[in-house]
Amino acid sequence: MTKRFSFDLKATDGKARTGVINTPRGEVRTPAFMPVGTAATVKAMMPESVRATGADILLGNTYHLMLRPTAERIDRLGGLHKFMNWERPILTDSGGFQVMSLAGLRKLTEKGVTFKSHIDGSKHELTPERSIEIQRLLGSDIVMCFDECPALPADRERIAESMRLSMRWAERSREAFGDRPGHALFGIMQGGLEQDLREESAEALRKIGFEGYAVGGLAVGEGQEAMFGCLDYAPDFLPVDKPRYLMGVGKPDDIVGAVARGIDMMDCVLPSRSGRTGQAFTRHGVVNIKNARHADDPRPLDENCSCPACSNYSRAYLHHVFRSNEMISGMLLTWHNLHYFQEIMQGMRDAIAAGTFEAWQAEFHAQRAQGDI
Numbered sequence: 545m546t547k548r549f550s551f552d553l554k555a556t557d558g559k560a561r562t563g564v565i566n567t568p569r570g571e572v573r574t575p576a577f578m579p580v581g582t583a584a585t586v587k588a589m590m591p592e593s594v595r596a597t598g599a600d601i602l603l604g605n606t607y608h609l610m611l612r613p614t615a616e617r618i619d620r621l622g623g624l625h626k627f628m629n630w631e632r633p634i635l636t637d638s639g640g641f642q643v644m645s646l647a648g649l650r651k652l653t654e655k656g657v658t659f660k661s662h663i664d665g666s667k668h669e670l671t672p673e674r675s676i677e678i679q680r681l682l683g684s685d686i687v688m689c690f691d692e693c694p695a696l697p698a699d700r701e702r703i704a705e706s707m708r709l710s711m712r713w714a715e716r717s718r719e720a721f722g723d724r725p726g727h728a729l730f731g732i733m734q735g736g737l738e739q740d741l742r743e744e745s746a747e748a749l750r751k752i753g754f755e756g757y758a759v760g761g762l763a764v765g766e767g768q769e770a771m772f773g774c775l776d777y778a779p780d781f782l783p784v785d786k787p788r789y790l791m792g793v794g795k796p797d798d799i800v801g802a803v804a805r806g807i808d809m810m811d812c813v814l815p816s817r818s819g820r821t822g823q824a825f826t827r828h829g830v831v832n833i834k835n836a837r838h839a840d841d842p843r844p845l846d847e848n849c850s851c852p853a854c855s856n857y858s859r860a861y862l863h864h865v866f867r868s869n870e871m872i873s874g875m876l877l878t879w880h881n882l883h884y885f886q887e888i889m890q891g892m893r894d895a896i897a898a899g900t901f902e903a904w905q906a907e908f909h910a911q912r913a914q915g916d917i
């Protein structure tokens with residue numbers, strides 16, 4: 545097992561890439577999808593079940609963990625990997641994005657952000673230095689710079705101002721991170737949908753130098769067309785030999801389109817959150833299992849899926865346990881969704897390696913009916 549952090553680019557097909565991120569806690573096959581383990585758990589899943597879906601790496605949320613049970617307590621208990629019984633790689637976000645979307649009474653200054661906890665109203669401060677310290681205490685393998693993601697819609701001046709603040713915070717994050725062999729710090733590109741600001745941000749990050757680079761500021765309500773429009777150029781501004789991480793994405797077709805444009809890593813709550821609400825993603829489209837028409841359906845969600853939900857249960861059963869609000873409902877559908885997302889990633893990795901990504905994409909889209917099935 546390597547003691548270093550490195551990225552091996554194995555093959556490309558058009559702009560799509562496949563490779564391996566090597567970390568002391570194991571390899572991450574790319575393109576990779578990261579299930580979100582918000583409060584030290586991927587909701588409704590045991591860690592070994594998450595691994596069984598094919599996940600190589602999880603995402604932990606700094607904002608939630610700093611508030612409860614606190615990074616210091618997790619550190620005292622041996623770090624996040626031991627705490628949540630997941631010994632493979634963990635990427636943690638910086639907390640900045642969730643402060644802006646979840647916390648109350650936020651005050652943003654050059655230093656950082658002060659806010660009130662959404663849990664108990666207690667006052668807190670996040671700065672680049674504090675965010676990096678929290679992520680270190682958690683034992684994160686891939687640490688994210690503390691950044692600011694402007695709420696959309698925003699005018700160009702606001703986007704430029706916010707991006708430049710994030711670049712100053714990226715320098716402070718790099719300084720605070722120090723020298724931690726085997727661990728990585730990723731910079732986050734900002735700049736909204738402005739190509740020149742995106743290029744300016746990428747240049748600023750490259751000058752600082754990071755082990756990986758994220759594309760932030762997307763999946764914030766701009767819509768798929770605008771997101772893809774930005775991804776048609778933004779990844780090209782980033783170093784070719786480092787992992788590229790698109791934050792907060794997305795639906796299956798978002799993920800495929802992002803990989804086709806040169807993205808290597810993604811995370812999203814969608815498969816787990818939707819699983820708990822009865823929305824199943826399948827190769828033929830979305831199944832809303834609570835719909836009455838599934839009440840007598842003996843078929844599996846997806847006859848081609850090998851997950852426990854599709855191997856052992858009918859749509860009728862899944863419909864019943866959701867309608868009865870049974871705990872197994874969210875467990876089974878979360879497992880299915882995460883399994884399906886990982887199946888998409890494995891399909892893309894194989895297709896890119898074989899040089900057949902274009903045909904794979906055509907098949908992926910051809911299989912998908914419109915709407916609920």
Ligand SMILES: Nc1cc(N)c2c(=O)[nH][nH]c(=O)c2c1
Nearest residue numbers: 641693760761762763791792
């Ligand atoms: N969609 C997004 C999800 C995220 N978790 C983030 C983030 O953590 N930082 N910066 C971002 O721009 C961002 C965008």
